[in-house]
Amino acid sequence: MAEHTETPSSARGAVPRPSAGTRRRGSALEDALLDAAWDELQEVGYARLTMEGVAQRAGTSRPVLARRWPTRPQLVFAALRRHRPMLSGELPDTGSLRGDVLDALRRISARLAELGPETFYGMAGDYFADPALVPDWQAQALQTGKEVMAAILKRAVERGEARDDVPPRVATVPIDLLRHELLLSSGDEHAITEIVDQVFLPLVLVLPPAEHEG
Numbered sequence: 001m002a003e004h005t006e007t008p009s010s011a012r013g014a015v016p017r018p019s020a021g022t023r024r025r026g027s028a029l030e031d032a033l034l035d036a037a038w039d040e041l042q043e044v045g046y047a048r049l050t051m052e053g054v055a056q057r058a059g060t061s062r063p064v065l066a067r068r069w070p071t072r073p074q075l076v077f078a079a080l081r082r083h084r085p086m087l088s089g090e091l092p093d094t095g096s097l098r099g100d101v102l103d104a105l106r107r108i109s110a111r112l113a114e115l116g117p118e119t120f121y122g123m124a125g126d127y128f129a130d131p132a133l134v135p136d137w138q139a140q141a142l143q144t145g146k147e148v149m150a151a152i153l154k155r156a157v158e159r160g161e162a163r164d165d166v167p168p169r170v171a172t173v174p175i176d177l178l179r180h181e182l183l184l185s186s187g188d189e190h191a192i193t194e195i196v197d198q199v200f201l202p203l204v205l206v207l208p209p210a211e212h213e214g
Contacts, residue, residue, distance in 0.1 A: 033058050033065055037079035046076060046122040071133065073126040076119070077140050084111060091148065097156035097205070098196060104148055105178050105192045112182055120182070145175035153204065162204045174200045 036058035040049050051072060055062045069075035092103035112120055127137040149171045156162035177195045185191070 034079045034082045038083045046119040073123045097161045100152045145172045
């Protein structure tokens with residue numbers, strides 16, 4: 001198969017390489033690299049994105065890029081967290097545990113739909129093709145779910161809706177199951193509602209007092 005030839009990034013509107021007097025460092029350099037990765041992803045897609053193309057667009061070199069993100073999926077994951085986090089803005093606060101979890105899952109599903117299956121499956125394939133990257137994928141992909149569900153459950157406990165002893169593995173069940181659905185299908189509204197109503201809520205809601213027989 002012939003190797004894909006990248007269109008020069010200068011032809012795609014990349015900023016010129018900065019002069020030595022305006023060399024970027026630290027957070028300024030990192031922001032520029034992530035912005036370049038995001039722009040490249042939007043323009044050429046995940047499958048055609050290369051480290052060289054991103055470096056050229058950012059006006060730097062591949063080694064500079066690779067020192068921060070050694071591989072393509074790690075770089076793109078970082079760019080997505082900067083530009084399209086799975087849950088940006090305030091956490092959902094609908095007044096009920098059910099409403100909060102439904103809102104969170106809908107927002108995650110919508111965000112992944114915006115990214116498109118090519119990016120989602122491409123990143124997952126790259127991560128799992130290299131066993132050394134799997135722990136990084138797990139840390140990156142699972143951290144948001146843990147933090148979001150912990151905050152949602154904390155509010156539900158304060159409202160008296162949820163048990164205060166929900167194990168972390170149970171707390172992340174909705175997002176774990178949604179991730180599974182998105183890998184296999186579309187993660188539509190029916191699937192989201194079923195995950196919340198038939199799987200998650202029965203595990204965490206405070207049960208009403210049992211009625212004693214006379």
